[in-house]
């Protein structure tokens with residue numbers, strides 16, 4: 001069978017993970033990369049032995065051999081580049097958050113309806129961690145009863161010092177949010193995905209705990225800890241901390257917080273779901289296991305094991321028990337789900353995040369910002 005030829009736009013931090021994931025999937029072939037930083041694009045193409053290398057989106061999209069395109073550029077480019085990809089008729093895998101705001105996200109959803117022959121997805125990659133799928137399956141099978149409470153956090157430390165800087169702090173590049181749009185979006189997507197609930201009301205408290213930062217005069221790589229020698233002191237508008245209480249459409253309640261100022265945490269993404277019979281808890285920093293809590297019986301850890309995992313989860317896990325899979329494997333799982341869906345003729349409900357679902361996360365992010373400003377509960381429809 002002919003392999004799906006893939007082009008990736010944006011060769012920064014996450015572009016590299018996309019390269020590695022695509023190269024591990026049998027039904028597709030990494031064919032081209034593009035970045036406006038032409039030296040960077042060439043360096044990646046040479047290193048990975050990628051056939052085609054472009055320095056603009058237009059050149060890559062004009063290549064008629066390419067079937068699918070990943071958009072790994074900063075948020076402010078998601079609307080314009082995603083639009084071009086959709087109009088080209090190629091399949092789209094966009095990075096999250098889908099857009100800077102809900103008006104942009106709706107525009108993309110509407111445009112996609114006019115191009116029904118291609119598939120579009122948004123890279124909420126945690127969904128395809130096998131243990132997250134295991135949680136989803138156990139909840140659907142009634143193993144924890146009715147979902148009542150969802151709690152957790154997503155904590156990192158890459159903005160801990162005032163010398164740390166990223167475009168995510170700039171509203172013109174990231175949108176009006178840093179922590180919620182960047183990592184809160186993953187948290188909200190994951191709990192909605194595993195429970196089947198929809199968050200419909202939020203009450204938030206956002207803070208910019210470091211209000212002035214040293215912005216390097218020269219652009220630095222995302223998540224680098226290099227201290228700039230030449231910088232400008234700039235006022236920061238986007239939040240580096242946020243706490244959100246919420247209610248869902250099926251009567252559950254929850255609370256989570258996000259922070260990029262939590263020393264010692266690289267990717268402490270965790271959540272606990274309390275049902276009427278049992279609880280399930282998962283933590284990305286020990287992502288190969290999950291905890292099940294029971295009243296009146298032994299609490300237990302469930303270790304990822306392809307021979308014991310729910311049958312529906314098997315395609316998304318490979319290594320034998322005791323050989324821990326990690327972040328990159330789950331990331332590959334999401335991209336594999338996208339290409340498998342295309343290969344199987346795009347039938348049924350996809351497991352990856354659709355444009356509509358990702359647009360709803362953008363809507364929730366906007367409601368969180370509005371709630372924090374107004375200091376009141378905001379309903380989301």
Ligand SMILES: NC(=O)c1ccc[n+]([C@@H]2O[C@H](COP(=O)([O-])OP(=O)(O)OC[C@H]3O[C@@H](n4cnc5c(N)ncnc54)[C@H](O)[C@@H]3O)[C@@H](O)[C@H]2O)c1
Pocket residue numbers: 009010011012013014015034035036037040056057072073074075077095096097123124125182221222
């Ligand atoms: N799914 C995840 O877990 C995850 C993790 C990190 C980042 N992201 C998302 O990925 C996106 C990129 O983040 P990053 O950390 O890789 O950013 P980055 O700044 O490290 O990389 C962005 C790259 O895009 C290139 N670029 C900028 N404008 C371009 C254009 N017009 N055409 C082509 N290339 C262009 C830049 O030169 C740079 O190489 C963001 O939307 C971010 O939210 C997702």
